[in-house]
Amino acid sequence: MTAIYLVGFMGSGKSTVGQYLAELTDLPLIDLDQVIEQEADMSIKTMFKEYGETYFRQLEHDCLMRTLGQEGIISTGGGIIERADNREWLKKQQVIFLKASWSDIVERLKHDNDRPLWQQGLADKEKLFYRRQPLYEEVSQRIIDTHGSSPERVAKIIVEKT
Numbered sequence: 001m002t003a004i005y006l007v008g009f010m011g012s013g014k015s016t017v018g019q020y021l022a023e024l025t026d027l028p029l030i031d032l033d034q035v036i037e038q039e040a041d042m043s044i045k046t047m048f049k050e051y052g053e054t055y056f057r058q059l060e061h062d063c064l065m066r067t068l069g070q071e072g073i074i075s076t077g078g079g080i081i082e083r084a085d086n087r088e089w090l091k092k093q094q095v096i097f098l099k100a101s102w103s104d105i106v107e108r109l110k111h112d113n114d115r116p117l118w119q120q121g122l123a124d125k126e127k128l129f130y131r132r133q134p135l136y137e138e139v140s141q142r143i144i145d146t147h148g149s150s151p152e153r154v155a156k157i158i159v160e161k162t
């Protein structure tokens with residue numbers, strides 16, 4: 001039974017790398033943000049606006065718990081490591097941290113209007129980025145530095161060394 005969890009900051013490529021990984025491994029892709037949006041029939045952006053972040057975090061936690069025993073490539077949202085219970089749980093799974101640099105993230109998300117936590121000032125986003133780095137590391141068994149590698153290449157690196 002194989003379940004690989006991808007963690008990392010917004011824009012680190014979890015969803016795209018997840019798609020390539022799913023193809024390469026012939027495993028289903030489970031994108032937690034997509035599952036949440038489908039089940040709530042609402043975008044995450046609207047959910048944050050209407051119900052707040054805490055509400056979203058609870059749905060995210062519930063979705064994560066439901067992946068237990070499922071086979072697949074599980075792409076998580078960048079804030080999955082915010083809750084200590086999620087972190088404790090992830091530590092028992094096969095977790096890969098896609099580590100992107102701050103400048104790569106800023107470049108990739110420069111036109112993003114959909115991620116609620118990206119719509120704040122640059123200094124606050126940078127603080128969030130650096131505060132989260134040790135949390136991703138804490139839950140991960142492997143860290144892949146994505147700088148200079150395409151998502152497809154990152155997926156290949158993961159498969160070659162698994």
Ligand code: S3P
Nearest residue numbers: 009010011033077078079115116
């Ligand atoms: C979030 C990241 C988003 C999404 C939500 C909150 C975060 O996912 O779950 O907007 O707290 O970093 P991505 O990492 O896929 O952008």
